[in-house]
Amino acid sequence: MTRPVLVYKGDEIAAYGFGDPHPFGTDRHHVFHEELAAAELENIEYRHPRRASVDDLMLFHTPEYINRVSKLSSEGRGWLDEGDTPVVPGIFEAASDVVGTTLAAVDAIMHEEAQRAFIPIAGLHHAARDRAAGFCVFNDCGVAAGYLRKQYGLRRIAYVDIDAHHGDGVFYGFEDDPDLIFADVHEDGRYLYPGTGAESETGTGRARGTKLNIPVAPGADDEQFRSAWRRVEAYLDRAQPEFILFQCGADSLEGDPITHLCYSEQAHADAAATLCRLADKHCAGRVIGTGGGGYNRRNLARAWTRVVQAFSEAV
Ligand SMILES: [Zn+2]
16 A cells, blocks of 8 residues: 655745744745745645644643743743743744644554654754753754653654754663664864753763764765765664654755855765665654755755655655
């Protein structure tokens, strides 16, 4: 049986953004969906966003932090962090819609309606359990890992991140958890926000030695990515995940206005295809792709479309 690739689309997740001239504008959803439609891929099924409940958010975030976002969102002004993530009216609802949509994709895959799903406005990997950071209010991947455990009894969730920035919100949120399989290829933190993700950061306590951070130098191209990616592939194969969450930020492509990596969209296509193969081998094909960062509109449209194409070809 051929199952579709689910792609999430709707004003609710499109609304997550911070307005002009912030790099995380609300136009990113539309730019991607135009490119995807033009690609005329077969086997795509569009699905609507869903809103997460406060109980869902608490699978990763503290109640104090959730309340703070809710209050600031209704006031409609100020900052959620030290100057990257402004409050815009309704940001609580938009951020809850992003999380809920990732959870909707989890449910659809766990109910075997599909094996792969993609959510363009998601993968908000900088949000910590108790604070916003780097354009990220709620950490949908962090919540999804908690949800897979509570709702479906899975333990070994893999989080794989090829955004130019280190996925610090996920990493530190699960730093001492040996069952949260973590692999992240990112621009060296000495040159880029958030400054973390050194190779020596492999987890703490019982999780020491279980996580994989691979910093690459500014200017790294597809060849350097491929050499890092081979290590990710071997690591995931050994780790035997039960579900794969893929953060495929497009800000690692050449020409992004706020980072310094030089991949082409082929990196994203190859990574997506590999993850499908590994998921087929270890976890009934279960992969969710989340868009993450990417501030050059042409790059994000192309990179994410190639991810969806790889998902559709691997079905
Ligand atoms: Zn990024």
